[in-house]
Amino acid sequence: MAVLSESPWYQEILQQGIRQERLSSIELILEMKFGSEGVQLMPEISQISDLERLKTIQLGLKRVSTLEELQEIISSID
Structure with missing residues (x-):
């Protein structure tokens, strides 16, 4: 019998x-970091x-200071 977690x-x-x-x-x-302008990236x-x-986006949010930098991260992982 298989374990449920498997x-x-x-x-x-x-x-x-x-x-x-x-x-x-x-x-x-x-x-928190960019206000409503930042939330517009959620879609x-x-x-x-x-x-x-x-996870890459999460970690990237720690080091970016602009939405443009974040957009570069998002674009680079496509």
């Missing part, structure tokens, strides 16, 4: 939860499903 169904739900959490944290940081960022790409 099932594809469980893994898919887990991945969706991680993705939602990353998107939420990105949106929060964008709002574009929300289209990203790859967790590593979202």
